Amino acid sequence: MCGWTASAAHLCPDAAVSAPPPASLTLACLALLVVSAGPAAGACPPRAGHQPLQVLAGSSNCSWTLERHTRSYNHLEGDVRLRRLYSANKFFLCIDKTGKVDGTRRKNYADSLMEIRSVSVGVVAIKSVSNGLYLAMSKKGTLFGSVKYNPSCRFKERIEENGYNTYASLRWKHGGRQMFVSLNGRGKPRRGHKARRRHPSTHFLPMLPS
Template sequence: MCKWILTNGASAFSHLPCCCLLLVFLVSSVPVTCHDLGQDMLSPEATNSSSSSSSSFPSSFSSPSSAGRHVRSYNHLQGDVRKRKLYSYNKYFLKIEKNGKVSGTKKENCPFSILEITSVEIGVVAVKSVKSNYYLAMNKKGKVYGSKEFNSDCKLKERIEENGYNTYASLNWKHNGRQMFVALNGRGTTKRGQKTRRKNTSAHFLPMVVMS
């Protein structure tokens, strides 16, 4: 536009004084556009927020819409293996004997009570006796047993309760919509999953570190 005024439009302003022509030249040469005005009207805070909005979240984070339901975090990651003893609220160490029988013992040095707890999914673990090589399992009827091979019965949901103890519920099996938990009664015998509840202390276990 400025070029057009200075060349093609020169004859239109030939009758004006030199001072007016100079004024027209100065005004028309100022590079003012709507885009520049829009940028100048933005406050520094707005500019900073718009530029940082795309870079404020690391690539490893996902938006709330894609993250789905919140999953409680644990101190271990998938694939982590911990060597522990599970000490029940009823003062028994959970053990899995060489014939696959699951029960509790008061003996602190019982080799069958040394367990490997392996994370197979987030919040889901497999528990295996180091001595007997049997996995802690629960079938769809709520029976707790030792499985020589890892299968769907061996997947247990590990949760830290408010009292600091852990509970272990079957991942795949429920009874009337209720979760079924691994539990030891006052005699150190396993309970049927149908008779257990999360708040029952018989289903509460304290993982104790095994010193190798």
């Protein structure tokens, strides 16, 4: 019986001996088998006070699924892109040196070149390259250029089904609804609470500068 387990061979009688082993030795072998059937080598022990989450298959270290899921997005933070935000209404979003937000049809207009920086997962800050002002939204949904970066300058960037992006204020909402960056059919900014995700006025294509 004990001859089946190589690690217990020094405790077990020779398999060729036909006489049954003593009862005490049999119990010792069974105990050794129970110990050897414990967690496999390399498995992660439970954390104190917590139930372990599912361990990723093939992982050689003790990384729980939740932690691996979070870390997998870290490379997005700090990503910087130079783009012109071209609206579905055919205007480029721009911020002039006075802080006024507007739309222009001029393709290479200096105030329309933006630096889009990822500040956290799915959240960006948009800054005019020509004057260094940040796109911001007030509590009332008004767009303006801010000299300093602050919580009002954070926008949730989302790729919609039509391939355009929408930008919703991370800080402010109106009646529980998100408020979006928007340019109307005349290229003028709309109040955030008057725009909806499906409105063409809220849809922008981040275009590479030419």
